[in-house]
Amino acid sequence: MKKLSSGKVREIYEVDKDKLLLVVSDRISAFDYILPSLVPDKGKILNQISAFWFDFVKDIIPNHIISIDSKDFPLDFQTPEFEGRSMLVKKLKMLPVECIVRGYITGSGWKSYKQTGSICGINLPEGLQESQKLPNPIFTPTTKASEGHDENISFEEVCNLIGKDLAEALRAKTIEIYEKCADYARTRGVIIADTKFEFGIDENGNLVLADEVLTPDSSRFWPADDYEVGRSQKSFDKQYMRDWIKSTGYDPESGNPIPEDVIKTTSNKYKEAYKLITGKDFVS
Numbered sequence: 357m358k359k360l361s362s363g364k365v366r367e368i369y370e371v372d373k374d375k376l377l378l379v380v381s382d383r384i385s386a387f388d389y390i391l392p393s394l395v396p397d398k399g400k401i402l403n404q405i406s407a408f409w410f411d412f413v414k415d416i417i418p419n420h421i422i423s424i425d426s427k428d429f430p431l432d433f434q435t436p437e438f439e440g441r442s443m444l445v446k447k448l449k450m451l452p453v454e455c456i457v458r459g460y461i462t463g464s465g466w467k468s469y470k471q472t473g474s475i476c477g478i479n480l481p482e483g484l485q486e487s488q489k490l491p492n493p494i495f496t497p498t499t500k501a502s503e504g505h506d507e508n509i510s511f512e513e514v515c516n517l518i519g520k521d522l523a524e525a526l527r528a529k530t531i532e533i534y535e536k537c538a539d540y541a542r543t544r545g546v547i548i549a550d551t552k553f554e555f556g557i558d559e560n561g562n563l564v565l566a567d568e569v570l571t572p573d574s575s576r577f578w579p580a581d582d583y584e585v586g587r588s589q590k591s592f593d594k595q596y597m598r599d600w601i602k603s604t605g606y607d608p609e610s611g612n613p614i615p616e617d618v619i620k621t622t623s624n625k626y627k628e629a630y631k632l633i634t635g636k637d638f639v640s
Contacts (some may be wrong), residue, residue, distance in 0.1 A: 357432055364390050365399070365573065371430055371444065374559070375422065378403075378443045379433075380568075384622065386598050389608035393619055397640050399441040401626045402571045407443070408634050409569035412540065413533050420445040420556065420566040440640075448556025448564055451522075453514055454498040454506055455530040459538055460549040462487050462576065462588070465496070476508045485586045487549070487578075493534055495527045525563055526555060537570055544632050546592065547583055551575035572629045592629035597622050 357377070358370040364385040369377040380399035384391050403424070410419040422444040426434050429444055458465050458475065465475045466486050474480060476496040484490075497514050498506035514523040530553055538548045552574050554567035568574050572593035582590050600618050601608060630638045 357430060365402070366568075369433075370447075374447050376445050376447050377429060377433060378445055379438060380441045380443075384594060384597060386594065386601055387608055391597070391608060391614060392611050393614040395619055395623050395626065397623060397638065398626055400640065401630050401638055402568060402573060403441045403443060404638075405571045405630055405633060406568045409537060410565065413536060413565065413569070416532055416536065417529050417565045418558075418562060419569075420448055420564055422446060445566070446558060446564070448558055448566055450554065450556040450566065451518055451526070452500055453509075453517065453526065453555075454500055455526055455553040455555065456496045456498055456550065457493050457530050457534040457553070458490065458496055458550040459493045459534065460487055460489050460547070460576075461485075462549050465550070477510045487583070487587060487589050488585045493531050493538075495530055497526075522563070529553075529555070529563065529565075533565070533569075541570075541577075541633065542580060544635070545580045546629070546632050547578040547580050547589075549576035549578055549589070570633075572626055577629055592625050592632070594622065594625075596625055 360368045360370050360376070365381055365383050367379040367381065369379070371377050380403045382394040382396060382398045384395050384398060407421070407424050410421055422428070424443050426439050426442065429438065429442060433442060461469055461484050468475050469480060469484060473482065475494065478494050478496065481491065495511065496508065497511070498508050500506060511523065511527065514526065533553065534548070534551060541548050548570065551570050553565060553569065556564050556566045558564050575593060576595065577592040578589040579592065597618070600606070627638045
């Protein structure tokens with residue numbers, strides 16, 4: 357099998373001219389570095405959470421999944437190593453935009469708001485507090501950087517990149533998907549503060565949802581029962597790992613292993629997110 361790419365977390369293989377196999381590893385990244393320690397079962401959890409959400413929003417937009425059953429994979433991938441962490445998908449013409457949607461003001465958005473009163477050029481009401489819910493979700497796209505940080509871009513720049521009609525469709529679908537999923541997650545005790553989506557175009561010119569959807573790696577998940585405006589929030593995502601790195605001064609470039617208790621806590625947070633969202637215990 358031809359490996360097309362090896363990212364921070366995912367491996368992409370070419371199955372044939374119109375199919376790919378996405379394999380989600382147990383790697384974890386922080387601050388643009390792949391950390392030296394694996395998080396057990398992380399790849400399976402991410403893959404299965406994505407599969408849940410793809411199915412949940414299929415009434416809004418088609419997705420790229422052909423099968424998540426290893427029996428449908430090429431023979432080389434019908435092994436325990438790939439079971440549960442892989443997805444056979446349609447090959448799409450991927451759009452060069454990360455579709456970020458923010459329902460709450462936090463992270464880099466909070467930093468930008470404090471400095472300018474806006475996020476990515478979108479003016480917001482005065483007097484908002486950290487972690488406050490926004491009056492309406494906002495679309496704050498970025499570029500897709502092959503290396504380093506993605507860069508914020510305006511909606512007008514998205515129009516210039518892909519055309520006004522397609523840009524408007526991206527924005528509308530991004531917000532519609534987020535609102536449906538955020539409403540559901542709230543009933544499960546989870547606040548989805550923000551997330552990112554990726555889209556592609558299929559052979560018939562249709563807009564298709566792709567990559568990963570609403571995983572703890574692509575989103576901020578907060579426990580609703582601990583939510584309080586005016587401060588940073590506890591989370592079910594990899595923010596715990598980022599916070600540990602910042603608080604200890606650990607150098608992500610050092611290659612030193614992450615302490616076992618930190619890895620275990622991180623793994624448990626992923627498992628907790630899976631159970632809350634799907635209503636099922638994660639089984640490795």
